[in-house]
Amino acid sequence: MSAAAVGLSHSPLIGKNDPDAEVLDAVDAAVAQARAFVHEFDPELVVLYAPDHYNGFFYKEMPPFCLATAAHSVGDFGSQAGPLSVDTAAAQAIARAVLDDGVDLTISARMTVDHGFVQPLEVLFGGIDQVPVVPVFVNGVATPLGPLSRVRALGTAIGEAAAQLDKRVLFLGSGGLSHDPPVPVLDGAPPRVADALIEGHPPTPEQRAKAEERVVQAGRDYAAGATSMIPINPEWDNLLLDLLEKGDLAEFDSWAVEWVGHQGGGSGHEVRTWIAAFASLAASGSYEMSNRFYRAIPEWIAGFAVATAAQR
Numbered sequence: 001m002s003a004a005a006v007g008l009s010h011s012p013l014i015g016k017n018d019p020d021a022e023v024l025d026a027v028d029a030a031v032a033q034a035r036a037f038v039h040e041f042d043p044e045l046v047v048l049y050a051p052d053h054y055n056g057f058f059y060k061e062m063p064p065f066c067l068a069t070a071a072h073s074v075g076d077f078g079s080q081a082g083p084l085s086v087d088t089a090a091a092q093a094i095a096r097a098v099l100d101d102g103v104d105l106t107i108s109a110r111m112t113v114d115h116g117f118v119q120p121l122e123v124l125f126g127g128i129d130q131v132p133v134v135p136v137f138v139n140g141v142a143t144p145l146g147p148l149s150r151v152r153a154l155g156t157a158i159g160e161a162a163a164q165l166d167k168r169v170l171f172l173g174s175g176g177l178s179h180d181p182p183v184p185v186l187d188g189a190p191p192r193v194a195d196a197l198i199e200g201h202p203p204t205p206e207q208r209a210k211a212e213e214r215v216v217q218a219g220r221d222y223a224a225g226a227t228s229m230i231p232i233n234p235e236w237d238n239l240l241l242d243l244l245e246k247g248d249l250a251e252f253d254s255w256a257v258e259w260v261g262h263q264g265g266g267s268g269h270e271v272r273t274w275i276a277a278f279a280s281l282a283a284s285g286s287y288e289m290s291n292r293f294y295r296a297i298p299e300w301i302a303g304f305a306v307a308t309a310a311q312r
């Protein structure tokens with residue numbers, strides 16, 4: 001098998017609350033490079049690590065990780081709805097090997113996913129049904145969160161399992177770096193909100209539209225500097241990218257969960273998807289980062305990064 005990795009930030013505000021043309025052009029160029037990298041690698045399987053934003057996973061049962069043997073998208077924020085082209089046999093083989101390896105992985109035979117999974121598939125492959133995929137949910141929003149050492153252990157175990165498949169495997173991490181969007185929090189939530197976060201009642205179209213408009217408005221306020229949200233933290237974001245570039249992944253084990261939240265904001269924990277993807281690639285040996293792009297983009301509420309890496 002051969003392996004490669006891509007880290008790609010997502011934001012549902014792309015196309016809805018855009019930064020100026022210079023920033024958009026720079027992002028487009030970085031994404032085009034990532035697309036060319038993926039095209040050249042020509043993956044036979046994509047292991048996609050992404051978070052959820054209370055569309056598929058709720059506090060009734062909130063696993064730290066979950067691997068899907070089948071999945072469908074809700075189509076939030078205008079993202080593509082419908083089934084993902086999951087490689088069920090590969091997903092089952094990876095799940096079995098990871099459990100054998102001693103990592104307690106939850107599985108789902110019908111995972112519901114949102115823009116966190118869909119956006120990278122749309123951006124890099126043109127849709128959610130274009131490439132065989134194994135979706136892996138990595139909780140990056142719903143506290144409490146376990147230590148980053150377990151994220152690295154998961155990524156490593158999945159990388160080792162994928163190495164047995166005799167396929168070209170792309171490990172894809174989907175997440176903003178530092179960012180603090182208005183995702184609801186269970187602690188202290190009013191009863192109606194708490195009930196929604198626990199039970200996961202599907203919202204009506206009107207409720208969904210209202211919630212999405214609230215996020216778009218938050219992006220406008222963030223860009224205008226009129227908000228109490230934690231600011232994007234380019235220094236911390238670049239520290240993370242430096243460690244990924246150097247392959248110093250064990251360093252992340254010393255990053256305390258609370259510290260990540262202070263540095264990176266409430267959704268800064270989405271960097272777990274990047275750590276998992278690069279740990280999976282590292283399971284096959286040393287790697288080289290070939291493209292690295294970063295911009296702080298408040299309009300998208302995102303420390304926005306794109307990076308590609310291949311085996312040496």
Ligand SMILES: O=C(O)/C=C/c1cccc(O)c1O
Pocket residue numbers: 010011012013053175176179181182183215267270300301302
């Ligand atoms: O409200 C949500 O569902 C999430 C919004 C959001 C906004 C900005 C960056 C992200 O990574 C998000 O998921």
Ligand SMILES: [Fe+2]
Pocket residue numbers: 010051053116175176267270
């Ligand atoms: Fe997100």
